[in-house]
Amino acid sequence: MSLQIIGAIAALVSAFSWALCDVLWRRVGEEISPWSINFGKTLIGSFYLVIFLCVGGIEAIAFKDFMLLSLSGLVGIALGDTLFFMSLMQIGPRLSSLMGSLASVFIVFSAVVFLGERLSLMVWVGIFLTVGGVTWLLWEHSPQANIIRNKSLGVKYGLLSILCMTIGVLFAKVGVVDVSPIQATFIRLFWGVIGLVLWGGMKRELKNWIRPFKVHALLKKVSLIAFVGTFGGFWLSLFSLKYVDASIASTLNATTPLFILPLVAIMLRERISLRAFLGAVIVVGGVALILRGG
Secondary structure, three states: OOHHHHHHHHHHHHHHHHHHHHHHHHHHOOOOOHHHHHHHHHHHHHHHHHHHHHHHOOOOOOHHHHHHHHHHHHHHHHHHHHHHHHHHHHHHHHHHHHHHOHHHHHHHHHHHHHHOOOOOHHHHHHHHHHHHHHHHHHOOOOOOOOOOOOHHHHHHHHHHHHHHHHHHHHHHHHHOOOOOHHHHHHHHHHHHHHHHHHHHHHHOOHHHHHHHHHOHHHHHHHHHHHHHHHHHHHHHHHHHHHHOOHHHHHHHHOOHHHHHHHHHHHHOOOOOOHHHHHHHHHHHHHHHHHHHHO
16 A cells, blocks of 8 residues: 555544544533633643653754744634634534634635735635535524534634634744644644643633543543544644645545534434535535645
């Protein structure tokens, strides 16, 4: 089997891992707050990467790159991921994952405004399909109140999370140029933890975020999901980028909404309509066009 095929498989497994994490985080969210989820996920993920870096070694990096990656962690992880989990609790993993696809649109427009990039016709078509598909699905009526609690609030949190994640990605794209991806990710996660600690301390909520993890069973759940997200999601996505073209790897990674559909049907017993399936296909197709034409 060629390395290109292995890389493509890794990208698909990465997309599945992110989908699985979204569903599992939704379940954990029944027990703890989004702030607790993000704090636990980020802290444990940082611990895993420390072990990895102790084995693989650490390289010196420029101060400018360190600052950019740190800001990326503060905005994209400490704030952006928390807002994503808040959205996840309100509208469920299927819609929150689809909304996450809009990040590609935000990033493309940001690249035009801040980096002077030009958009091809294919990218414009992809933007139209992505936005149209997500909008169409958000208007879908769902009678399952146990999955969707407050759609308008969930959409607001989702849009704010996309904005924060886009800013985080822009900082990271500049800061990671001369830094190893693993080390860059650790810096982002570490400063995500710092940001959450500072915010929790200011609000006097840090003890409340930590308290649930005294329950051994819950700590095991969060540790397992964090492991899947750190290595199944992040590590495999990097592996795929190493052996296949970035556009192909990114397109395959963008299939997360399609993996979400059977997972929420099986694990959360959410009924998937034909409209939901077609909408997910449209969104993934739109993202694919954006990435291929970018």
